[in-house]
Amino acid sequence: MKQMLMHGDGELLQTAIVQDGKLIEFGMERSEHSGLVGNIYKGKVVNVLPGMQAAFVDIGLSKNAFLYVDELLHPNMDKQSERKPDIKQLVRPGQELLVQIMKEPIGGKGARVTTHYALPGRFLVYMPKAGYVGVSKKIGNEQERARLRTAGEELRLEDEGIIMRTAAGEASFEALEADVAQLRRQWRRVAASAGKASAPAEIHREVGLMRRIIRDSLTADINEVWIDDPARFETLKQLLEDMSPPFAGRLSFYTPDGNETMFDAFGITAQLYADFQSSIRLPSGGSLIWDETEALTVIDVNTGKFTGGKDLEDTVFRTNMEAADEIARLLRVRDVGGIIVIDFIDMELEQNRDRVLHRLEHWTKQDRTKCTVVGWTRLGLLEMTRKKARENSAKLNAERCPACGGTGRQPFEAAVPMEKGGLTRSETSVKS
Known part of the structure; x- marks a missing residue:
């Protein structure tokens, strides 16, 4: 049983995805502090730094945005020259540019922006200047991948680009065509607004959390959708009817029982409290010690009270396998990004180290956010990365x-x- 829960409390909206009673994803957003990723701005180049192959762009936020040379080149790698040009040949101070935020301001850093514009829809991502068709790697069936690639080539015009999302695997050609048409109209409105605006100016704002969660996270295996906010219920119902009609019949309104909230009733409140601690208990009795900095997360695995099975190697291996499962889940729940270093308990057998690595790879492949498991270091630590675009929920809630x-x-x-x-x-x- 897989459920999507939405808890509204005034300006705050919290969403949770639960599988068989276990929290696997969590997000929250306040309407006055909605995310910036996906927003499009008309900005003005303030400074060009040849030594960094980058430029700073004033887009109207408190800190200037950072634009790297790669984000100015053609998004299709096949159409890029083998040698990158000097950034001074591409932009100059005072020049006005249309840019899109790809990474929010985090800590003391400004937003990171790109000129590789992308507008996500329910089934696909529309890129007005990319010139290629891509298909999500999570669609494994080769026949289906070929169908979607052919459909994308039929749908795109001239230099347009299309990436078929995982949800496209269940969509008809007509649904894909409608998605492209809607996104194409949206881009034309963006281009028209940009032509009239003076920099710095916000041209397009990405949709809020509710629409984004329906667009990005509502998959065919979700059995129920619950919401406890009467003010948002009708909005959600209309969104489902417009974006995913089959799910409209799976929507239910949760009526609170006394002081107990929906998150209390489904056991989410207790799980959130446990999942955001610095020390997380594993079911066997082992534990994870979790420490986050701005760009690096360090996780230490301990056996704790787990005294294990037949020998020390078996005890350590079982604890590490259990930790790999839990770490992959917590990365999604806490929405951790950046470099992640995991100090698993030392194992003697190479085959056990490989099994722990493959276990972590298996679970991270199911993560909607791009993860790369790099492997073991010479010191026996496991390195991985997870794409970081937004401030994670722990920092927003504390x-x-x-x-x-x-x-x-x-x-x-x-x-x-x-x-x-x-x-x-x-x-x-x-x-x-």
Whole structure:
């Protein structure tokens, strides 16, 4: 049983996807702080940096956006020259550009933008200047891939590009054609607005979380869709009828029972609390120690209370396999991006190391966000990456601790005030 749950509370919308009672995806968004990825702006080049092969573009946000040279070249690799041109040959300060956000501002970094425009629909992604047809790698049937590739070539015009999404595998040619027509009209409106606007200006805003979750996450294997917000129920019903008519009959409104919310009733609240801790308990008794920085996530696997099976190697192997399953799930729930380093418990047998690696690869292939499992390092750590486009839910739902600054440790001077009878520095060193 696979369910999609939407919990609304004023400006806040939370969505969860649950499989057999287990949370496998989670997202949240406040309407006043909706995501920026996919937004299109008319910007002005502020500075060109030849040494970085990049430019900074003013798009009207608090920080200038970052534009790398690759994002100025033709999106079709076959049409690019073998040697990249100097970025000064492509843009100049003061030049106005139409750009699309591909990565939100995170920490002290501005947004990353591209001129490879892409408008996602229910079944496909429309790219007005790409000049090729692609098919999602998650569609494994070669006959179906060939059908979709042929359909894409029939549907695209001149330099247009089309990428068939996973959902296209269940769509008729007429549905694909309608999707392309709608996205083509949308692009023409964007181009017309850009011609009239003065930089910096927002030209197109990506849809909100509710429409995005229906467009991107609603797959044929979802049996039920629940929502507990009466103000959003009719909107969701209309969205389903417009975008995925078969799912309209699977939509139900959840009526709260007393003070118990829908997330409480489905066990989501308790799972979220456990899943966003720094120490996560594994079913066998082992644990994961989870530590995130801006660009790097480190996960340490421990046996904990699990004393295992027939020998030490078997105990370690079983704990690592269980950890691989849980890590793949938590990466989706917490929407972690960037570099991920996993310190599995050391295994003696190479075949066990391979099985743990393949287990993690198996689960990450089912992730909608692109993941790359790089492999084992010489120190026995496992490296992988996960595409990072938005601030993850843990950071959106929390504030940095003012006392420790997010380190989990209070500075000694703050813990023992010197001016109020605390130990002096010399006394401290003696005591310690």
